[in-house]
Amino acid sequence: xxxxxxxxxxxxxxxxxxxxxxxxxxxxxxxxxxxxxxxxxxxxxxxxxxxxxxxxxxxxxxxxxxxxxxxxxxxxxxxxxxxxxxxxxxxxxxxxxxxxxxxxxxxxxxxxxxxxxxxxxxxxxxxxxxxxxxxxxxxxxxxxxxxxxxxxxxxxxxxxxxxxxxxxxxxxxxxxxxxxxxxxxxxxxxxxxxxxxxxxxxxxxxxxxxxxxxxxxxxxxxxxxx
Amino acid sequence: xxxxxxxxxxxxxxxxxxxxxxxxxxxxxxxxxxxxxxxxxxxxxxxxxxxxxxxxxxxxxxxxxxxxxxxxxxxxxxxxxxxxxxxxxxxxxxxxxxxxxxxxxxxxxxxxxxxxxxxxxxxxxxxxxxxxxxxxxxxxxxxxxxxxxxxxxxxxxxxxxxxxxxxxxxxxxxxxxxxxxxxxxxxxxxxxxxxxxxxxxxxxxxxxxxxxxxxxxxxxxxxxxxxxxxxxxxxxxxxxxxxxxxxxxxxxxxxxxxxxxxxxxxxxxxxxxxxxxxxxxxxxxxxxxxxxxx
Numbered sequence: 001x002x003x004x005x006x007x008x009x010x011x012x013x014x015x016x017x018x019x020x021x022x023x024x025x026x027x028x029x030x031x032x033x034x035x036x037x038x039x040x041x042x043x044x045x046x047x048x049x050x051x052x053x054x055x056x057x058x059x060x061x062x063x064x065x066x067x068x069x070x071x072x073x074x075x076x077x078x079x080x081x082x083x084x085x086x087x088x089x090x091x092x093x094x095x096x097x098x099x100x101x102x103x104x105x106x107x108x109x110x111x112x113x114x115x116x117x118x119x120x121x122x123x124x125x126x127x128x129x130x131x132x133x134x135x136x137x138x139x140x141x142x143x144x145x146x147x148x149x150x151x152x153x154x155x156x157x158x159x160x161x162x163x164x165x166x167x168x169x170x171x172x173x174x175x176x177x178x179x180x181x182x183x184x185x186x187x188x189x190x191x192x193x194x195x196x197x198x199x200x201x202x203x204x205x206x207x208x209x210x211x212x213x214x215x216x217x218x219x220x221x222x223x224x225x226x
Numbered sequence: 227x228x229x230x231x232x233x234x235x236x237x238x239x240x241x242x243x244x245x246x247x248x249x250x251x252x253x254x255x256x257x258x259x260x261x262x263x264x265x266x267x268x269x270x271x272x273x274x275x276x277x278x279x280x281x282x283x284x285x286x287x288x289x290x291x292x293x294x295x296x297x298x299x300x301x302x303x304x305x306x307x308x309x310x311x312x313x314x315x316x317x318x319x320x321x322x323x324x325x326x327x328x329x330x331x332x333x334x335x336x337x338x339x340x341x342x343x344x345x346x347x348x349x350x351x352x353x354x355x356x357x358x359x360x361x362x363x364x365x366x367x368x369x370x371x372x373x374x375x376x377x378x379x380x381x382x383x384x385x386x387x388x389x390x391x392x393x394x395x396x397x398x399x400x401x402x403x404x405x406x407x408x409x410x411x412x413x414x415x416x417x418x419x420x421x422x423x424x425x426x427x428x429x430x431x432x433x434x435x436x437x438x439x440x441x442x443x444x445x446x447x448x449x450x451x452x453x454x455x456x457x458x459x460x461x462x463x464x465x466x467x468x469x470x471x472x473x474x475x476x477x478x479x480x481x482x483x484x485x486x487x488x489x490x491x492x493x494x495x496x497x498x499x500x501x502x503x504x505x506x507x508x509x510x511x512x513x514x515x516x517x518x519x520x
Contacts, residue, residue: 049433072437072438075432075435075436075437075438076435077435078432078433078434078435079434079435083433089426089429089430089433091426091427091430102427102430102431103430103434105232106430106431106434106435106436106440107434107435107436108229108440150430150434154434154435
């Protein structure tokens with residue numbers, strides 16, 4: 001699923017965002033990636049989605065070698081992932097249904113498949129009633145659930161969420177994490193980047209802690225150590 | 227096939243979504259095409275007239291009076307071996323005297339004392355050149371033939387015409403290239419505006435695994451359709467403008483040779499459509515590149 005071996009990532013301006021990091025995530029796992037702001041969490045996400053390439057070391061995601069893959073292979077790696085962002089990244093002039101369907105249409109799915117799959121994932125995230133609403137008419141928690149539905153709709157093997165609860169209140173954050181847990185129980189691997197200690201402690205999952213671009217702790221059923 | 231339908235639908239959606247910019251792009255492209263088209267057609271017609279003038283510029287070669295008419299006429303075979311000569315006509319000195327008499331009309335009596343026994347005129351050859359730009363070299367070759375007494379040619383006029391033609395061709399080419407660049411720039415900016423408005427959508431498409439060409443095609447189609455529309459409209463506008471200009475020029479400069487638009491329409495139509503589609507696609511592809519690096 002994910003293999004990072006001695007990975008270093010240095011940006012063009014000289015910033016060393018990731019430093020000899022090692023990480024292994026297996027199929028079906030639920031992992032929290034935690035760390036303070038600027039610790040290198042987002043760069044790790046960018047490495048996993050091939051937005052950036054490692055300066056040193058090897059990054060393997062769903063059997064794609066991010067450092068060595070050709071540019072034209074990147075879309076095919078991304079089709080095996082579902083990514084959720086803190087700012088939702090929804091298209092405001094499309095309905096909830098269209099936002100989710102858009103992700104399927106983009107990879108060339110048939111209309112019949114879209115009609116079957118979109119209602120299923122909207123039901124999974126509890127948004128069937130809101131299918132024809134525009135994102136701006138939804139609460140933050142609902143918008144994030146649309147983003148999760150969009151990430152799920154192409155049936156990815158791995159869901160990566162970058163600070164998915166950053167814009168939500170504690171009650172909505174808990175609901176959302178429960179949803180991720182449900183998705184994980186259905187067989188999808190989940191990697192959540194967060195710095196919300198309370199939330200991480202609540203779920204007692206595997207916690208990988210990053211500091212200054214290095215993995216400083218990795219505990220299953222662990223707690224967020226400040 | 228499914229994707230093909232999607233690309234066209236999205237391409238047209240882009241055009242209508244940014245209707246004002248699409249209209250502006252089409253109008254500016256029409257203006258560029260008409261300007262380039264008119265300059266090119268003017269260059270073509272000037273070239274036609276210059277060629278006509280050059281072709282009709284004759285070189286007269288006078289033959290030494292020591293040679294009999296028969297001997298003079300025999301020199302024709304030597305002249306034929308010189309390259310760059312389009313036509314050769316021999317003019318018998320007696321025929322030339324008769325013509326001269328006719329030209330003088332009422333004053334022809336001054337030639338009354340002359341006949342074939344004391345004809346003061348020489349036998350001559352009249353040449354036209356295949357390539358007037360090489361007149362100087364050809365004249366030198368003619369002069370080198372034994373028996374040639376004198377060559378009369380308007381070399382200065384010929385070379386002046388050639389110079390005018392060259393300058394005009396350079397100016398026309400520069401204008402065509404300049405206006406082509408402007409057209410590509412404008413289309414590129416129109417498409418860029420559409421892409422900028424949809425950058426969020428594009429970044430989401432990239433994130434869920436769309437290939438670059440899946441994102442690019444609707445914009446390429448947008449550029450192509452705008453180009454085709456501009457090309458077709460510019461063609462009809464050029465037709466009207468050319469016909470009117472030809473009518474005016476025909477009245478003002480009677481000797482200026484103007485090709486009828488009908489003889490050029492397929493060429494103009496294919497060049498306009500080809501160029502505008504090329505500019506449209508070129509503009510799209512140029513503007514897309516920087517949005518693809520996500």
